[in-house]
Amino acid sequence: MLNFSDLLPYTDQLLKGLWVTVELTVYATLGGVAIGTAGAAGRHYGGNLLRGMIGMYVELIRNTPFIVQLFFIFFGLPALGIKLSAWEAGLIAMLINLGAYSTEIIRAGLAATPKGQVEAAKVLGLSPQQAFFRVVLIPAFEKIYPALTSQCIIVMLGSAVVSQISVMDLTYAANLIQSRNFRSFEVYLVVAAMYLVLAILMRQAFDALGRYLFRHRRSS
Amino acid sequence: MALVNIDKVHKYYGDLHVLKGVDLKIQAGEVVSIIGRSGSGKSTLLRCMNGLEAYQEGAIILDNKEVSSDERQVRALARSVGMVFQSFNLFPHLTVGENVMLAPKLVLKQSAEDARKMALDKLTKVGLAEKFDQYPDKLSGGQQQRVAIARALAMSPKVLLCDEITSALDPELVGEVLKVLEELAAEGMTLVLVTHEMNFARDVGDRVVFMHQGKVWETGPSAEVFANPSTPELRSFINAVL
Numbered sequence A: 001m002l003n004f005s006d007l008l009p010y011t012d013q014l015l016k017g018l019w020v021t022v023e024l025t026v027y028a029t030l031g032g033v034a035i036g037t038a039g040a041a042g043r044h045y046g047g048n049l050l051r052g053m054i055g056m057y058v059e060l061i062r063n064t065p066f067i068v069q070l071f072f073i074f075f076g077l078p079a080l081g082i083k084l085s086a087w088e089a090g091l092i093a094m095l096i097n098l099g100a101y102s103t104e105i106i107r108a109g110l111a112a113t114p115k116g117q118v119e120a121a122k123v124l125g126l127s128p129q130q131a132f133f134r135v136v137l138i139p140a141f142e143k144i145y146p147a148l149t150s151q152c153i154i155v156m157l158g159s160a161v162v163s164q165i166s167v168m169d170l171t172y173a174a175n176l177i178q179s180r181n182f183r184s185f186e187v188y189l190v191v192a193a194m195y196l197v198l199a200i201l202m203r204q205a206f207d208a209l210g211r212y213l214f215r216h217r218r219s220s
Numbered sequence B: 001m002a003l004v005n006i007d008k009v010h011k012y013y014g015d016l017h018v019l020k021g022v023d024l025k026i027q028a029g030e031v032v033s034i035i036g037r038s039g040s041g042k043s044t045l046l047r048c049m050n051g052l053e054a055y056q057e058g059a060i061i062l063d064n065k066e067v068s069s070d071e072r073q074v075r076a077l078a079r080s081v082g083m084v085f086q087s088f089n090l091f092p093h094l095t096v097g098e099n100v101m102l103a104p105k106l107v108l109k110q111s112a113e114d115a116r117k118m119a120l121d122k123l124t125k126v127g128l129a130e131k132f133d134q135y136p137d138k139l140s141g142g143q144q145q146r147v148a149i150a151r152a153l154a155m156s157p158k159v160l161l162c163d164e165i166t167s168a169l170d171p172e173l174v175g176e177v178l179k180v181l182e183e184l185a186a187e188g189m190t191l192v193l194v195t196h197e198m199n200f201a202r203d204v205g206d207r208v209v210f211m212h213q214g215k216v217w218e219t220g221p222s223a224e225v226f227a228n229p230s231t232p233e234l235r236s237f238i239n240a241v242l
Helices: A004-045 A048-062 A066-080 A086-111 A115-123 A126-163 A170-181 A184-213 A215-220 B042-048 B071-079 B094-104 B112-125 B141-153 B171-186 B200-205 B222-227 B233-239
Strands: B004-013 B015-024 B033-034 B057-062 B081-085 B161-162 B188-195 B207-212 B216-221
Touching: A004 A126, A004 A170, A004 A184, A004 B112, A048 A086, A048 B141, A048 B188, A066 A126, A086 A126, A115 A126, A115 B071, A115 B081, A126 A170, A126 A184, A126 B094, A126 B222, A170 A184, A184 A215, A184 B141, B004 B042, B015 B216, B033 B042, B033 B200, B042 B161, B042 B188, B081 B141, B094 B141, B112 B141, B141 B161, B141 B171, B141 B188, B171 B188, B171 B200, B200 B222, B207 B222, B207 B233, B216 B222
Parallel strands: B033 B188, B033 B207, B081 B161, B161 B188
Antiparallel strands: B004 B015, B004 B057, B207 B216
């Protein structure tokens, strides 16, 4: 017999875990997209050396498993004297991971910006930085916004892996609860639903932000 | 000294020799039309005049400043020379007003209020003040190009470069853009136009520069050049386009 009421005593743990997941996701999304923007700018405008280094970073992260990256940061780096809490290691792994994927996504947006708009900014006297932030960036984001949204949601869902280094996130809470009350079916069903709701809310938040950033589109 | 001094300018794209020693002087207040077949180097010359393209030999002095493609130099030149492009190049995420106000605010450090006044003034001049809060994609091509002209004028340039600015327009929209240019010419604005509008070049322009094979092949007062071309190349060009 299914029994969801056995979960009630653990509501607190679930909510705490949910909060950790939300917190990690917010920081990772903001930081990861910032890293991606900087990386894309470096790869698009930078010199050969910078472009090569960013390219290596992107390929290294995109071609290795997230859980290995996470274990390397948490279990491997202490060998170099870098000791991080589980929460810090989890966040850094997410930042580095989203940073690499979003570099590649945002770069595609930059590449799709018409050259004429950059020239127009230049002959109006804008500095390269002004041209980038005021002229290029928003239309570039507009073009890749759906892909970027999906990638951020993937990272949120992927954050479940940080429970493996004992970050007390939503999945960690689920594992703990089912080990106590043996209600695996119920626990994982509820937690899966919570992730689903998180993903839907996240997409709605992105859509709302997009409607604001790309408000010129509504006019047409 | 002339407003624009172009002295023996050579430009190469790799092995391709595009400008082969161009000499040209443009006085303040002149309206100069650069005509010629495609590939004759007329757009390249125009783009060398504000540093968008680098040239390898010779010198261009504009408003007493040496033109080079150095990033800083191009920015310094933005106060002297404006440019309007064939493809408008308005910023799609900014309203018409924001397009015009962007550079005065960021580059000339105008206050929001001053920039707004300037933008309204320039948009009124091109007849589009009522589009201030619209986004560019709601406008026709002719309207977009007029906004681009207003945007360039908001920097108070001494010379306005126009690179085939009516070539991307539907025929029925060409007139409204040419009318704006005509008004600017009447106010004494220095205009340098790369154009295929021969009637405009003849009737509004003071001077025509015919480019051929990377050189200024023939130049003179507009009416005279069209009536009595002295080189066979210009004669055949005029016969082909008129």
